[in-house]
Amino acid sequence: xxxxxxxxxxxxxxxxxxxxxxxxxxxxxxxxxxxxxxxxxxxxxxxxxxxxxxxxxxxxxxxxxxxxxxxxxxxxxxxxxxxxxxxxxxxxxxxxxxxxxxxxxxxxxxxxxxxxxxxxxxxxxxxxxxxxxxxxxxxxxxxxxxxxxxxxxxxxxxxxxxxxxxxxxxxxxxxxxx
Numbered sequence: 001x002x003x004x005x006x007x008x009x010x011x012x013x014x015x016x017x018x019x020x021x022x023x024x025x026x027x028x029x030x031x032x033x034x035x036x037x038x039x040x041x042x043x044x045x046x047x048x049x050x051x052x053x054x055x056x057x058x059x060x061x062x063x064x065x066x067x068x069x070x071x072x073x074x075x076x077x078x079x080x081x082x083x084x085x086x087x088x089x090x091x092x093x094x095x096x097x098x099x100x101x102x103x104x105x106x107x108x109x110x111x112x113x114x115x116x117x118x119x120x121x122x123x124x125x126x127x128x129x130x131x132x133x134x135x136x137x138x139x140x141x142x143x144x145x146x147x148x149x150x151x152x153x154x155x156x157x158x159x160x161x162x163x164x165x166x167x168x169x170x171x172x173x174x175x176x177x178x
Contacts, residue, residue, distance in 0.1 A: 004175065022030045022096040028085040028145055032128065037072045039087045039095065044147045046070030049091045055084045064066060 024047065030035030035054050039047040047070045054062035054074055061083065064074040076083070082100040089095075 004172065018151065024087060024089045024095050025132075025146070026085065026087050026095045027146060028097050028099050030083075030099060031073075031100050031132065032081075033087055034073050034075055035083060035099070035102045036071070036073045037085065037097075038069070038143060039089070040070050040147060041089070041093075044150065047087065050087050050089045053086045055086070056080045063174055 023042040024043060025041065026037060027038040027101045028035055030036075039052075042046065046068070047066055048068050052064050052066060052072045052074060053060055054076055056076075061080060062074040065071050066072045066087070072087075082098070085097045085099060087095050112156065167170040
């Protein structure tokens, strides 16, 4: 009987230990001549001071670190259309994300000149900054939703414990039968 309890405790210890692990999650995108994004563990905790590398065509084109909130912004050479972003949070916690710039839509054969409501004093850079400022809250909302979906919640935790108890119960039932 004592062997059964020891065996059950060993199985439970081995089965439960992965439940405390956490994944590294990252969201990255191009923003002009920069790659920006944020990184966090599946628990929602920000990854601070982690090295981030940006590769394109197998060569490193940018390097940086995350800040205290897990965010990063890395300058890259202009003209890069796709890249692989890697964050190393230490102790084997690494995440990779392939990103690409979206191609501009093909122009139609019939082009109509639209009346311009933008003052001629605004440069393309000013317009890009204004659009980026307007889109920033949307990016934050998407990031928050992503964090909420990947964070372990009570039903998942209780479900995992239920599986463990079920497996141990089935094992003990099988041992009692023969």
